[in-house]
Amino acid sequence: MRPKTKRRIINTIRYIFTILILVVFLFPAYWITITAFKPSSEWNQWPPHFWPYHPTLSNFFGGNSVSSIEGILPFLRNSLVVSTAVAVIAAVIALLAAYSIARFKTGGMGLAGWIISMRMLPPVTIVIPLYVIYAKVNLLNTWTGLILIYLVPAIALGVWILITFINQIPKELDEAAKIDGASNLQTFTHIILPLSLSGFAAVMVLTFIQTWSEFLLATILTSNSAAQTLPVYLGRFITGYNIAWGALSAAGLITMLPVIVFGIIFQRYLIRGLTFGAVKY
Amino acid sequence: MSKSSRKIAILFILPVIIFYLVMAIYPFVSMVYESFTNLNLTMPHSGQFIGLSNYFAIFQDPLALSSIDFSAMVVYIAVPVEMVLGLVFAYLIRGLKGERVFRTLFLIPMMIPGIVFGIAAQMIFNYLFGAANYFLSFLGIQPIAWLGQASTAQFVIIFLDVLQWTPFVFLIIYAGLLSVPQDLIDAAKVDGANGWQAFLHVEFPTLKPLIYVALIIRIIDALKIFGKIYMTTWGGPGTATSSWSFYIYKVGVSYGWDIGYASALAVILLIVSTILVNILIKFLNLGEQLGISKET
Numbered sequence: 252m253r254p255k256t257k258r259r260i261i262n263t264i265r266y267i268f269t270i271l272i273l274v275v276f277l278f279p280a281y282w283i284t285i286t287a288f289k290p291s292s293e294w295n296q297w298p299p300h301f302w303p304y305h306p307t308l309s310n311f312f313g314g315n316s317v318s319s320i321e322g323i324l325p326f327l328r329n330s331l332v333v334s335t336a337v338a339v340i341a342a343v344i345a346l347l348a349a350y351s352i353a354r355f356k357t358g359g360m361g362l363a364g365w366i367i368s369m370r371m372l373p374p375v376t377i378v379i380p381l382y383v384i385y386a387k388v389n390l391l392n393t394w395t396g397l398i399l400i401y402l403v404p405a406i407a408l409g410v411w412i413l414i415t416f417i418n419q420i421p422k423e424l425d426e427a428a429k430i431d432g433a434s435n436l437q438t439f440t441h442i443i444l445p446l447s448l449s450g451f452a453a454v455m456v457l458t459f460i461q462t463w464s465e466f467l468l469a470t471i472l473t474s475n476s477a478a479q480t481l482p483v484y485l486g487r488f489i490t491g492y493n494i495a496w497g498a499l500s501a502a503g504l505i506t507m508l509p510v511i512v513f514g515i516i517f518q519r520y521l522i523r524g525l526t527f528g529a530v531k532y
Numbered sequence: 533m534s535k536s537s538r539k540i541a542i543l544f545i546l547p548v549i550i551f552y553l554v555m556a557i558y559p560f561v562s563m564v565y566e567s568f569t570n571l572n573l574t575m576p577h578s579g580q581f582i583g584l585s586n587y588f589a590i591f592q593d594p595l596a597l598s599s600i601d602f603s604a605m606v607v608y609i610a611v612p613v614e615m616v617l618g619l620v621f622a623y624l625i626r627g628l629k630g631e632r633v634f635r636t637l638f639l640i641p642m643m644i645p646g647i648v649f650g651i652a653a654q655m656i657f658n659y660l661f662g663a664a665n666y667f668l669s670f671l672g673i674q675p676i677a678w679l680g681q682a683s684t685a686q687f688v689i690i691f692l693d694v695l696q697w698t699p700f701v702f703l704i705i706y707a708g709l710l711s712v713p714q715d716l717i718d719a720a721k722v723d724g725a726n727g728w729q730a731f732l733h734v735e736f737p738t739l740k741p742l743i744y745v746a747l748i749i750r751i752i753d754a755l756k757i758f759g760k761i762y763m764t765t766w767g768g769p770g771t772a773t774s775s776w777s778f779y780i781y782k783v784g785v786s787y788g789w790d791i792g793y794a795s796a797l798a799v800i801l802l803i804v805s806t807i808l809v810n811i812l813i814k815f816l817n818l819g820e821q822l823g824i825s826k827e828t
Contacts, residue, residue: 262628265624265625265628266628268624269621269624269625269628269634272621272624273634273637273638275695276638276640276641276695276698276699277637277640277641278652278656278663279641279644279649279652279653279656279692279695280640280641280644280652282652282655282656282663283648283651283652286655294661295658295660295661296661297660297661297666298666299661299662299663299666301663344547344548344551345548347544347545347547347548348544348545348547348548350544351540351541351542351544351545352545352822352824353822353823353824354541355537355538355540355541356824357541357542357544357545358545359824360818360819360824362545363818363819363822363824364810364813364818365552366548366552367813367818368806368809368810368813369552369556371749371752371805371808371809371812372802372805372806372809373755373756373777373801373802373805374756375756375758375777375780375781375798375801376560376563376780376798376799376801376802376805377556377559377560377563378784378785379563379566379780379784379785379791379794379795379798380559380560380562380563380566380795381559382784382785382791383562383566383571383573383791384558384559384562386573399555400555402551402555403552403555403556406548406551406552410548411822414822414823414824415821415822418822418823434536435536435537435539435540436540439540439544460643463645464645464646464647466645466646466647466758466759466762467758467759467762467777467781470762471781471785482645482647482648482759485647485648485651485763486647486762486763494654496655499651500651500655503648503651503652506645506647506648507643507644507645507648510643510644510645511640511643511644514639514640514643515636515639515640518636518639521639521643522639522703522707525642525700526700526703526704526745526746526749527745527749527812527816527818
């Protein structure tokens with residue numbers, strides 16, 4: 252066989268396998284998406300329908316809160332408020348700390364490692380004592396309570412990302428500013444801040460995504476629509492024997508869509524953040 | 533460092549330190565204390581100091597041991613499968629036309645919230661109308677009650693973990709492959725190495741640190757598995773798919789409000805995770821990466 256033909260055959264086989272693998276890995280996302288548009292008669296059809304034969308929006312706007320997601324608005328509001336607040340506060344606190352660590356080596360490796368380890372610790376270990384504390388200070392079932400706990404991993408992620416951003420700003424700029432008579436604070440506001448804005452934005456997006464998807468802490472620390480977020484709304488949806496699969500999928504779609512869209516747009520930062528810089532695209 | 537530099541350095545780091553003292557250190561310390569008490573939120577006069585009893589109780593609690601067992605099972609079955617598949621996929625798509633599109637599509641599973649994955653699994657593995665049983669019917673296999681039997685329920689949870697996190701391993705290894713200089717591989721081939729030898733002696737040594745990083749991150753995360761279990765099996769049938777995290781949740785919150793015992797379980801999980809995180813920080817060579825190691 253000529254090498255060219257051989258290569259073509261090998262490449263064809265690789266494409267076939269790649270597509271097969273993608274089909275398997277994307278199947279759950281696909282199934283959620285199509286079920287969200289299936290009428291109730293198709294939810295538990297046998298054989299299963301692999302696309303909605305009679306597409307409908309009734310799972311979204313069905314007029315009642317059992318077989319549609321009419322009641323989703325307060326939960327959507329809670330998710331938006333909590334995730335946005337976490338994103339903004341985490342980015343601000345993290346930028347200050349990152350500047351201090353990157354430029355002045357404050358605390359050295361010990362402090363940096365300690366802050367970053369906050370990102371990896373299992374949430375279930377912090378939620379048990381926190382529940383007791385929150386019960387005493389009336390933070391259960393509040394936005395504030397959720398925001399505070401979500402800031403723990405969010406700030407850690409932010410500090411790490413922003414240190415790498417600030418390290419890319421040449422130190423000569425700081426020194427030039429200082430020679431011109433700028434104070435440290437002025438150097439920060441006039442040089443570091445504007446030049447690390449893209450890192451600031453990356454931190455906001457990543458912490459937003461991370462907060463938006465969190466389930467364990469939210470389900471334990473909240474108890475009704477005053478503070479429950481979207482993932483908790485999903486968990487509460489499964490009741491009794493007749494599960495409204497279409498509505499549940501519609502809610503699932505709304506929960507995962509912003510994360511996927513944001514994630515794809517900001518994939519460079521997402522990958523860097525998730526792998527602690529082991530990977531740079 | 534000048535006096536004003538030191539002032540701003542401390543001023544700027546202060547918010548983080550105060551925040552973590554209140555939101556992390558204080559809860560952790562109070563958890564360690566509570567693990568030595570019989571605090572139970574349903575009992576008004578509980579909270580007496582009982583020494584190490586909670587820790588001894590773990591070893592006599594078959595449910596605790598089986599949940600630690602299942603978490604271990606996720607680590608030693610799901611994680612190796614993810615590592616191997618991730619490596620295979622990275623090789624599979626490298627150099628194919630459209631590899632960036634494939635890479636992006638492959639990112640999607642790891643972005644889906646675990647709880648949404650759980651809903652999809654509930655439908656796909658449903659006994660009566662699930663797509664899984666439909667596919668198997670072509671092979672002449674009778675419908676399986678996936679979530680109703682211990683072994684198949686465990687399979688489903690592990691399968692979901694693999695679906696969600698193989699892409700993560702893939703991304704790390706794929707990026708590593710891109711960073712291996714092509715001349716190095718060519719040089720090895722000129723010297724008479726075949727494809728496999730080039731992989732073993734040129735590419736693999738470059739990839740090795742990345743593979744370790746992926747492995748440790750996956751082990752740490754596998755210990756946290758919760759949302760998928762909550763949404764699909766609720767730890768069942770029986771306790772077959774109750775993970776360490778899930779059992780702590782059941783003991784501490786959903787069934788017993790037994791804070792003392794749950795704290796003891798959580799302290800052990802915290803110690804295991806902390807050790808792993810420290811190993812990870814070593815492997816990441818964080819000091820150098822962030823430019824704060826002692827040498828510089």
